[in-house]
Amino acid sequence: MIIEVLGPGCAKCEETAQLVHTALDQKGLTAEVVKISDFQEIAQKGVFATPAVIVDGEIKCSGRAPGLEEILTWLVS
Amino acid sequence: MKELNPLQPQVAPCACSQEAEPAAQDTPAPRAPLSTRNKFVLGAALLVVWGLVYWQLKPFSQWLAFSVFGLEPESHLGEAVQFFIYDTPKVLMLLILVVFGVGILRSYFSPEAARRILSGKRKGFGHVLAALLGVATPFCSCSAVPLFIGFVTASVPLGVTFSFLIAAPMVNEVALVLLWGLLGWKVALFYMGAGLLTAIVAGFIIGRLKMEKHMQDWVRHIRENGTQEHAEDKTWSDRIDYALGTVKEIVGKVWLYVVIGIGVGAAIHGYVPEGFLASIMGKDAWWSVPAAVVLGVPMYSNAAGVVPVLSALLEKGAALGTALAFMMSVIGLSLPEMVILRKVLKLKLLAVFVGVLACGILVVGFVFNLTLAH
Numbered sequence: 291m292i293i294e295v296l297g298p299g300c301a302k303c304e305e306t307a308q309l310v311h312t313a314l315d316q317k318g319l320t321a322e323v324v325k326i327s328d329f330q331e332i333a334q335k336g337v338f339a340t341p342a343v344i345v346d347g348e349i350k351c352s353g354r355a356p357g358l359e360e361i362l363t364w365l366v367s
Numbered sequence: 368m369k370e371l372n373p374l375q376p377q378v379a380p381c382a383c384s385q386e387a388e389p390a391a392q393d394t395p396a397p398r399a400p401l402s403t404r405n406k407f408v409l410g411a412a413l414l415v416v417w418g419l420v421y422w423q424l425k426p427f428s429q430w431l432a433f434s435v436f437g438l439e440p441e442s443h444l445g446e447a448v449q450f451f452i453y454d455t456p457k458v459l460m461l462l463i464l465v466v467f468g469v470g471i472l473r474s475y476f477s478p479e480a481a482r483r484i485l486s487g488k489r490k491g492f493g494h495v496l497a498a499l500l501g502v503a504t505p506f507c508s509c510s511a512v513p514l515f516i517g518f519v520t521a522s523v524p525l526g527v528t529f530s531f532l533i534a535a536p537m538v539n540e541v542a543l544v545l546l547w548g549l550l551g552w553k554v555a556l557f558y559m560g561a562g563l564l565t566a567i568v569a570g571f572i573i574g575r576l577k578m579e580k581h582m583q584d585w586v587r588h589i590r591e592n593g594t595q596e597h598a599e600d601k602t603w604s605d606r607i608d609y610a611l612g613t614v615k616e617i618v619g620k621v622w623l624y625v626v627i628g629i630g631v632g633a634a635i636h637g638y639v640p641e642g643f644l645a646s647i648m649g650k651d652a653w654w655s656v657p658a659a660v661v662l663g664v665p666m667y668s669n670a671a672g673v674v675p676v677l678s679a680l681l682e683k684g685a686a687l688g689t690a691l692a693f694m695m696s697v698i699g700l701s702l703p704e705m706v707i708l709r710k711v712l713k714l715k716l717l718a719v720f721v722g723v724l725a726c727g728i729l730v731v732g733f734v735f736n737l738t739l740a741h
Contacts, residue, residue: 300509330589339513
């Protein structure tokens with residue numbers, strides 16, 4: 291599983307990345323967590339509101355910091 | 368949501384750079400969530416309590432200042448203290464209510480939806496729509512660049528994109544609440560109208576100047592790997608939770624500025640003599656409008672800190688147009704935002720953007736000074 295966290299590095303993006311790690315720990319899963327902060331790369335992913343989270347190529351949320359519960363549901367499948 | 372802490376001198380990448388509270392979500396409280404119906408009932412009850420408290424604020428502040436503290440109602444200190452005790456809770460209460468309402472409204476909008484609606488819209492009506500959507504769409508100012516790219520790649524015209532980007536920070540709920548609470552609803556409406564009009568006209572002019580080639584090259588050549596429409600279904604319960612989240616975030620961020628700002632305002636209210644500023648900030652001093660705009664650019668404060676001081680300045684003889692131009696400049700034209708936009712705009716386009724917007728604000732200042740008898 292590849293989880294990408296997109297954001298220029300503001301507090302909300304950091305918070306989102308932290309929560310992703312917390313969620314993985316809780317599930318006892320390992321995944322590759324990539325932080326993308328380059329605007330050009332963010333745009334190429336088709337995301338134009340940050341923070342955004344992409345799980346295995348699918349945009350799960352954008353423009354807001356997701357909650358822990360929400361992230362946990364993404365990790366089930 | 369576009370406020371930056373003016374006490375932090377470093378150019379933070381965006382407004383969201385305020386300290387977040389990641390710890391808050393680590394341990395979700397294990398209590399049962401309220402049903403939607405219970406949320407409505409609780410909300411209605413809270414609204415009644417809100418109203419009762421709100422109507423008692425003035426008598427309470429007078430009682431506290433003059434009876435309990437024993438201050439003279441006519442004295443400088445008495446006036447300043449009563450002003451502070453009355454205005455602080457009043458503005459904070461208005462802020463909570465309005466931010467909640469705006470939160471519910473914003474839960475119906477998203478940057479994706481705005482992009483879809485504006486895509487391919489031509490001049491004219493597109494600018495009006497863009498300015499309105501800029502106000503209604505929730506987005507953090509650190510998203511300005513991705514949003515800009517998203518709009519441009521979805522063939523939203525450049526000028527329409529700018530109408531959106533100008534309106535979004537300038538007309539915001541915090542500014543409107545403070546203007547409403549401290550200067551009355553008419554000034555708040557004037558400000559909103561002027562802000563929207565400036566965004567529409569400035570965007571229109573930028574569009575007419577055909578500046579497309581002055582975007583950074585990589586922006587023009589960007590190819591998306593297929594955008595995924597990302598729609599979320601929200602229930603009423605979700606919307607209420609979202610709105611409560613925005614209240615916590617925004618009020619938590621600005622309350623201190625409101626208190627400090629009203630404190631400064633109260634001091635001016637009590638101690639600076641009437642008409643003191645009429646000669647330097649009055650409507651006859653035409654140069655005070657450009658001076659206010661220039662002064663406002665390097666100041667990157669939030670409306671919460673500016674309005675209380677403005678209201679006190681107005682009371683002492685400053686002209687309304689000058690004051691509003693200053694406020695628009697402070698929150699609409701900010702250095703950190705220019706630094707961010709520089710990543711997608713060449714210098715020439717950035718300069719045009721700043722120039723056109725500054726001229727628009729100047730016009731607003733002059734027109735208000737000429738037409739309104741303050």
